[in-house]
Amino acid sequence: DKGNHRHFMEKEIHEQPEVISHTLAHYVDFANVTVKNFESPIDFARIDRLSISACGTAYLAGLIGKYWFERYARLPVDIDIASEFRYREMPISKNSAAMFVSQSGETADTLASLRYCKNEGVPIASIVNVRDSTIARESNGIFPTLAGPEIGVASTKAFTCQLSIFASLAVRAGLDRGTLTKDQASTLIRELSEVPRLVREASKLEDKIEKIARKLSEVRHVLYLGRDTSYPLAMEGALKLKEISYIHAEGYAAGELKHGPIALIDKHMPVIVIAPYDRIFEKTVSNMQEVAARGGQIILITDEEGASRASLGDIETIIMPKVPEFVTPIVYALPIQLLAYHTAVAMGTDVDQPRNLAKSVTVE
Numbered sequence: 376d377k378g379n380h381r382h383f384m385e386k387e388i389h390e391q392p393e394v395i396s397h398t399l400a401h402y403v404d405f406a407n408v409t410v411k412n413f414e415s416p417i418d419f420a421r422i423d424r425l426s427i428s429a430c431g432t433a434y435l436a437g438l439i440g441k442y443w444f445e446r447y448a449r450l451p452v453d454i455d456i457a458s459e460f461r462y463r464e465m466p467i468s469k470n471s472a473a474m475f476v477s478q479s480g481e482t483a484d485t486l487a488s489l490r491y492c493k494n495e496g497v498p499i500a501s502i503v504n505v506r507d508s509t510i511a512r513e514s515n516g517i518f519p520t521l522a523g524p525e526i527g528v529a530s531t532k533a534f535t536c537q538l539s540i541f542a543s544l545a546v547r548a549g550l551d552r553g554t555l556t557k558d559q560a561s562t563l564i565r566e567l568s569e570v571p572r573l574v575r576e577a578s579k580l581e582d583k584i585e586k587i588a589r590k591l592s593e594v595r596h597v598l599y600l601g602r603d604t605s606y607p608l609a610m611e612g613a614l615k616l617k618e619i620s621y622i623h624a625e626g627y628a629a630g631e632l633k634h635g636p637i638a639l640i641d642k643h644m645p646v647i648v649i650a651p652y653d654r655i656f657e658k659t660v661s662n663m664q665e666v667a668a669r670g671g672q673i674i675l676i677t678d679e680e681g682a683s684r685a686s687l688g689d690i691e692t693i694i695m696p697k698v699p700e701f702v703t704p705i706v707y708a709l710p711i712q713l714l715a716y717h718t719a720v721a722m723g724t725d726v727d728q729p730r731n732l733a734k735s736v737t738v739e
């Protein structure tokens with residue numbers, strides 16, 4: 376039931392404050408500064424490496440998970456696209472563990488990667504949205520996302536719930552490994568608790584985003600840029616846009632611009648930049664200047680501080696609420712989802728059932 380929404384995707388985007396809040400409430404003990412319901416087969420204190428594999432949007436959630444595990448728990452993470460991992464015959468160290476991420480829990484390549492790791496004898500934990508799925512059954516333990524059924528082919532609420540779990544696990548791993556003090560963990564946990572409110576605030580930007588989307592629906596190519604955790608998010612923004620609007624979009628690390636993609640920039644190729652004001656903001660500004668100098672149109676997703684410091688003249692800006700750096704990717708998922716959604720609506724595509732795509736990819 377779509378309620379009073381035009382599409383399941385729209386409904387699922389707007390459910391995010393609630394389902395993220397459920398997921399966080401399940402895993403985070405806000406009062407005692409710890410992560411609960413942690414029946415993990417993985418002992419984060421004892422492993423020296425973690426391997427994460429998944430496909431599509433779930434892979435991009437894993438990539439953000441890597442940034443968090445490495446930053447807060449000092450745990451090195453290998454992240455792979457499952458269709459590559461399954462045939463790569465990667466040597467798996469005995470002191471490692473494997474995680475898999477899958478909304479449906481049925482993705483063929485992810486399942487095959489899981490079986491490879493199982494054969495190697497390392498502990499396996501999966502983040503799944505469907506608790507009685509094959510991936511859930513074959514894992515040693517699961518971290519369910521409490522997103523509720525996701526019907527739209529384009530993944531939205533499952534993604535932000537996957538991120539919520541990775542964020543919680545990174546804090547737990549940081550505590551277990553002694554890389555976070557109780558005080559540091561308590562700050563991160565407080566920041567996590569603000570996410571549902573910030574996501575709700577971000578969704579208030581919908582009218583502005585819809586206007587930008589109408590213009591975006593007239594172009595054929597889009598470049599998405601970001602640094603740090605905004606880089607996987609840039610790839611997620613590009614994936615969402617191509618899936619439902621059929622606009623050719625590429626997500627790049629902003630620092631890669633001058634290593635190739637800058638050759639594409641002209642007035643017909645808008646560049647969407649995800650750049651909250653943070654310690655590397657200035658680096659991204661210089662990338663934007665390079666784009667502007669070549670006549671590229673910029674759509675900047677940032678906060679007040681970023682908008683005032685960007686000083687790039689007449690560019691489109693989506694001004695987000697101020698978000699703590701840790702939880703930025705969860706909150707900044709909103710504008711990129713809404714941008715893809717409204718662009719597709721403006722183009723009149725079949726948003727919930729885009730051409731050539733299936734919700735669950737059970738063949739390789």
Ligand code: M6R
Binds near residue numbers: 735
């Ligand atoms: O069910 P899964 O999470 O394993 O699915 C993985 C991908 O097929 C999925 O995320 C796909 O990329 C989505 N259509 C993205 O919106």
